[in-house]
Amino acid sequence: MRARFTVDEIAAAALRIVDDRGLNALSMRALAATLGTGPMTVYNYVTDKTGLEELVVAAVVAEISVPPPTDDWRHDVYAVAQAMWRGVRAHPAAVPLILTRRMSSATGFAVAEALVAALTRAGLSDRDRLAAFHGVLGFVTGAAQAELAGPLATDTDDPGDAAARIGAVAGVAHPHIAALSKVAAQTSVDDDFSRGLQMLVDGIAAAVR
Numbered sequence: 001m002r003a004r005f006t007v008d009e010i011a012a013a014a015l016r017i018v019d020d021r022g023l024n025a026l027s028m029r030a031l032a033a034t035l036g037t038g039p040m041t042v043y044n045y046v047t048d049k050t051g052l053e054e055l056v057v058a059a060v061v062a063e064i065s066v067p068p069p070t071d072d073w074r075h076d077v078y079a080v081a082q083a084m085w086r087g088v089r090a091h092p093a094a095v096p097l098i099l100t101r102r103m104s105s106a107t108g109f110a111v112a113e114a115l116v117a118a119l120t121r122a123g124l125s126d127r128d129r130l131a132a133f134h135g136v137l138g139f140v141t142g143a144a145q146a147e148l149a150g151p152l153a154t155d156t157d158d159p160g161d162a163a164a165r166i167g168a169v170a171g172v173a174h175p176h177i178a179a180l181s182k183v184a185a186q187t188s189v190d191d192d193f194s195r196g197l198q199m200l201v202d203g204i205a206a207a208v209r
Protein backbone atom coordinates (compact mmCIF):
# COMPACT_ATOMS: atom_id res chain seq x y z
CA MET A 1 0.00 0.00 0.00
CA ARG A 2 1.28 3.44 -0.90
CA ALA A 3 2.47 5.61 1.98
CA ARG A 4 0.01 8.34 2.82
CA PHE A 5 2.63 11.06 2.37
CA THR A 6 6.02 11.26 0.71
CA VAL A 7 9.00 12.72 2.55
CA ASP A 8 9.00 15.60 0.07
CA GLU A 9 5.39 16.38 0.94
CA ILE A 10 6.21 16.33 4.64
CA ALA A 11 9.17 18.65 4.08
CA ALA A 12 7.14 21.07 1.95
CA ALA A 13 4.41 21.23 4.59
CA ALA A 14 6.98 21.95 7.32
CA LEU A 15 8.48 24.74 5.22
CA ARG A 16 5.02 26.28 4.68
CA ILE A 17 4.57 26.47 8.44
CA VAL A 18 7.88 28.31 8.83
CA ASP A 19 7.12 30.63 5.90
CA ASP A 20 3.62 31.48 7.08
CA ARG A 21 3.95 31.51 10.87
CA GLY A 22 7.64 31.65 11.70
CA LEU A 23 10.17 29.21 13.08
CA ASN A 24 8.64 29.11 16.56
CA ALA A 25 5.42 27.69 15.11
CA LEU A 26 7.16 24.57 13.79
CA SER A 27 6.24 21.48 15.77
CA MET A 28 5.14 17.90 15.20
CA ARG A 29 1.60 18.82 16.20
CA ALA A 30 1.51 21.83 13.87
CA LEU A 31 2.81 19.70 11.01
CA ALA A 32 0.17 17.05 11.64
CA ALA A 33 -2.57 19.70 11.62
CA THR A 34 -1.25 21.14 8.35
CA LEU A 35 -1.28 17.69 6.77
CA GLY A 36 -4.73 16.92 8.17
CA THR A 37 -3.57 13.89 10.12
CA GLY A 38 -2.66 12.89 13.67
CA PRO A 39 0.71 13.52 15.34
CA MET A 40 1.51 9.80 15.48
CA THR A 41 1.35 9.61 11.69
CA VAL A 42 4.05 12.28 11.45
CA TYR A 43 6.35 10.19 13.67
CA ASN A 44 6.39 7.56 10.92
CA TYR A 45 8.37 10.03 8.80
CA VAL A 46 10.44 12.04 11.27
CA THR A 47 11.37 11.10 14.82
CA ASP A 48 11.94 14.43 16.54
CA LYS A 49 12.14 18.23 16.22
CA THR A 50 15.71 18.05 14.97
CA GLY A 51 14.66 15.83 12.10
CA LEU A 52 11.78 18.16 11.36
CA GLU A 53 14.14 21.12 11.15
CA GLU A 54 16.41 19.19 8.79
CA LEU A 55 13.41 18.56 6.54
CA VAL A 56 12.79 22.30 6.37
CA VAL A 57 16.35 22.85 5.21
CA ALA A 58 15.91 20.03 2.71
CA ALA A 59 12.83 21.74 1.30
CA VAL A 60 14.69 25.03 0.89
CA VAL A 61 17.65 23.32 -0.79
CA ALA A 62 15.33 21.37 -3.10
CA GLU A 63 14.12 24.65 -4.58
CA ILE A 64 17.64 25.81 -5.47
CA SER A 65 18.38 25.23 -9.14
CA VAL A 66 22.05 24.35 -9.44
CA PRO A 67 23.40 25.84 -12.67
CA PRO A 68 25.18 23.44 -15.06
CA PRO A 69 28.98 23.67 -15.14
CA THR A 70 30.78 25.58 -17.88
CA ASP A 71 34.37 25.99 -18.96
CA ASP A 72 34.68 29.15 -16.84
CA TRP A 73 35.14 28.30 -13.17
CA ARG A 74 34.76 31.94 -12.12
CA HIS A 75 31.38 32.13 -13.83
CA ASP A 76 30.34 28.88 -12.16
CA VAL A 77 31.36 29.95 -8.64
CA TYR A 78 29.46 33.20 -9.12
CA ALA A 79 26.39 31.43 -10.55
CA VAL A 80 26.23 28.80 -7.79
CA ALA A 81 26.60 31.46 -5.09
CA GLN A 82 23.85 33.55 -6.68
CA ALA A 83 21.56 30.50 -6.80
CA MET A 84 22.23 29.84 -3.12
CA TRP A 85 21.55 33.49 -2.31
CA ARG A 86 18.21 33.51 -4.11
CA GLY A 87 17.17 30.24 -2.50
CA VAL A 88 17.94 31.39 1.04
CA ARG A 89 16.30 34.79 0.57
CA ALA A 90 13.07 33.15 -0.60
CA HIS A 91 12.52 31.80 2.92
CA PRO A 92 13.70 34.43 5.44
CA ALA A 93 12.14 32.75 8.47
CA ALA A 94 14.16 29.61 7.75
CA VAL A 95 17.52 31.41 7.75
CA PRO A 96 18.48 30.33 11.32
CA LEU A 97 17.95 26.67 10.37
CA ILE A 98 19.90 27.03 7.13
CA LEU A 99 22.80 28.53 9.08
CA THR A 100 22.89 25.74 11.67
CA ARG A 101 21.65 22.62 9.89
CA ARG A 102 22.57 23.04 6.22
CA MET A 103 25.32 20.38 6.42
CA SER A 104 23.84 18.11 9.08
CA SER A 105 22.76 15.58 6.45
CA ALA A 106 23.56 14.85 2.80
CA THR A 107 20.39 16.69 1.74
CA GLY A 108 22.19 19.98 1.33
CA PHE A 109 25.28 18.55 -0.34
CA ALA A 110 24.19 19.02 -3.98
CA VAL A 111 24.69 22.79 -3.98
CA ALA A 112 27.89 22.55 -1.94
CA GLU A 113 29.18 19.87 -4.32
CA ALA A 114 28.61 22.19 -7.31
CA LEU A 115 30.52 24.97 -5.57
CA VAL A 116 33.45 22.71 -4.64
CA ALA A 117 33.53 21.32 -8.19
CA ALA A 118 33.77 24.84 -9.64
CA LEU A 119 36.60 25.72 -7.25
CA THR A 120 38.36 22.48 -8.14
CA ARG A 121 38.36 23.50 -11.81
CA ALA A 122 40.21 26.66 -10.77
CA GLY A 123 43.31 24.62 -9.98
CA LEU A 124 43.61 25.77 -6.38
CA SER A 125 45.73 23.92 -3.86
CA ASP A 126 43.76 21.80 -1.42
CA ARG A 127 44.04 24.31 1.43
CA ASP A 128 43.20 27.25 -0.82
CA ARG A 129 40.20 25.38 -2.20
CA LEU A 130 38.94 24.72 1.33
CA ALA A 131 39.44 28.36 2.32
CA ALA A 132 37.71 29.56 -0.86
CA PHE A 133 34.77 27.22 -0.26
CA HIS A 134 34.33 28.48 3.29
CA GLY A 135 34.76 32.05 2.10
CA VAL A 136 32.02 31.86 -0.53
CA LEU A 137 29.66 29.84 1.67
CA GLY A 138 30.21 32.22 4.58
CA PHE A 139 29.64 35.24 2.36
CA VAL A 140 26.31 33.90 1.09
CA THR A 141 24.94 32.84 4.47
CA GLY A 142 26.35 35.91 6.24
CA ALA A 143 24.81 38.26 3.69
CA ALA A 144 21.45 36.55 4.05
CA GLN A 145 21.62 36.75 7.83
CA ALA A 146 22.62 40.42 7.73
CA GLU A 147 19.73 41.29 5.44
CA LEU A 148 16.97 39.11 6.84
CA ALA A 149 17.87 38.61 10.49
CA GLY A 150 20.56 41.15 11.21
CA PRO A 151 20.71 44.01 13.73
CA LEU A 152 17.97 46.62 13.42
CA ALA A 153 16.25 44.73 10.59
CA THR A 154 12.46 44.35 10.67
CA ASP A 155 9.94 42.36 8.65
CA THR A 156 8.64 45.49 6.94
CA ASP A 157 11.94 47.11 5.91
CA ASP A 158 12.49 48.58 2.49
CA PRO A 159 16.15 48.29 1.42
CA GLY A 160 17.32 51.54 3.05
CA ASP A 161 15.50 51.45 6.39
CA ALA A 162 17.95 49.31 8.36
CA ALA A 163 20.93 51.24 6.97
CA ALA A 164 19.33 54.55 7.96
CA ARG A 165 18.72 53.30 11.49
CA ILE A 166 22.31 52.09 11.79
CA GLY A 167 23.54 55.50 10.64
CA ALA A 168 21.34 57.22 13.19
CA VAL A 169 22.68 55.02 15.99
CA ALA A 170 26.29 55.57 14.86
CA GLY A 171 25.92 59.34 14.90
CA VAL A 172 28.94 61.61 15.18
CA ALA A 173 30.79 59.20 17.47
CA HIS A 174 31.31 56.74 14.61
CA PRO A 175 31.59 58.88 11.46
CA HIS A 176 32.84 56.15 9.13
CA ILE A 177 29.90 53.89 9.92
CA ALA A 178 27.50 56.81 9.56
CA ALA A 179 28.96 57.73 6.16
CA LEU A 180 28.89 54.18 4.87
CA SER A 181 25.30 53.73 6.04
CA LYS A 182 24.30 56.58 3.70
CA VAL A 183 25.81 54.67 0.79
CA ALA A 184 24.05 51.50 1.93
CA ALA A 185 20.71 53.32 2.07
CA GLN A 186 21.09 54.16 -1.62
CA THR A 187 22.34 50.74 -2.76
CA SER A 188 20.07 47.80 -3.53
CA VAL A 189 20.65 44.59 -1.63
CA ASP A 190 21.12 42.69 -4.90
CA ASP A 191 23.74 45.12 -6.19
CA ASP A 192 25.60 45.11 -2.87
CA PHE A 193 25.67 41.31 -2.80
CA SER A 194 26.74 41.03 -6.44
CA ARG A 195 29.60 43.50 -6.00
CA GLY A 196 30.86 41.79 -2.88
CA LEU A 197 30.63 38.35 -4.48
CA GLN A 198 32.52 39.53 -7.56
CA MET A 199 35.27 40.97 -5.37
CA LEU A 200 35.51 37.65 -3.53
CA VAL A 201 35.71 35.64 -6.78
CA ASP A 202 38.36 38.04 -8.10
CA GLY A 203 40.36 37.48 -4.91
CA ILE A 204 40.14 33.69 -5.36
CA ALA A 205 41.35 34.11 -8.94
CA ALA A 206 44.32 36.12 -7.67
CA ALA A 207 45.24 33.19 -5.42
CA VAL A 208 45.24 30.92 -8.46
CA ARG A 209 47.65 33.21 -10.26
